[in-house]
Amino acid sequence: MTMNRFEDKVALLTGAANGIGRATMERLAGEGATVVAVDHQAGDLADAVGPLTDEGRNVTPVVADVMEESGIEAAFETLDHISNGRLDASIHIAGNSMFGTIEDLASEDWERLWRLNVLSTVICCRLAVRRMKTTGGGAIVNMSSISGLAGDPGWGAYNAAKAAIWNLTQCLAWEVGRYNIRANAICPGPIGTRRMLASLETAPEQAAAYARSTPLGRIGTPEECAAAICFLASDDASFVNSTMLVCDGGLTGVTGQPRFDMDSYSFAG
Secondary structure (H helix, E strand, O other), X not given: OOOOOOOOOEEEEEOOXXXXXXXXXXXXXXXXXXXXXXXXXXXXXXXXXXXXXXXXXXXXXXXXXXXXXXXXHHHHHHHHHHHOOOOOEEEEOOOOOOOEOOOOOOHHHHHHHHHHHHHHHHHHHHHHHHHHHHHOOEEEEEEOOHHHOOOOOOEHHHHHHHHHHHHHXXXXXXXXXXXXXXXXXXXXXXXOOHHHHHHHHOOHHHXXXXXXXXXXXXXXXXXXXXXXXXXXXXXHHOOOOOOEEEEOOOHHHOOOOOOOOHHHOOOOO
């Protein structure tokens, strides 16, 4: 059955050119949304948007770097021209990570990760709320991560940023709920984006370890994560607010203690 949950709705999406962002854009457009698709990679964005516009989908690409506040403002100004300021769903996926210990990672690297992940989300939320308040409400979905819920040694800057986004989302939900604006966060686990799959192709042991990390025995797909994001952005989640939706195949559903072969156990009836 074809769903059209976003028919006559307007969505803005950052990080739209690749991975989870592209899958989310395709899902939104496929369900009828008018989409403003934002990314700094002009070629990849054109490649992602082209097939959708060829199908008659209403997607407007905006080449902008979320590291720059002026770029984010330009994206929202494009939205204003298209929809006269209406914004039903604002989804903020743009971000990145960087490996390095807390001791060794330079201050400028921390600042870059913070600006890319956290400050860009803050600015997007600010601009989205200003529009949603005047048009009766909307849904905000921020990109956190299971890495924002617990520690990953060597990824402290990324983990700290994603934890901040989750806490920010909780605060935002309470600040703007009275305007019929919902704010939630998506927390993906290992998702098989093109970049991740390319790295795993050269590291079969790491690929096997990722597969063992979930009870489903595999990593997720961008489309599976996009489905969860679009649920949060849709009216299907009209009473889901100030929460995180973990999309990790069950990876975080264990305590971290040693695991044993369940087939070796026998249970008395």
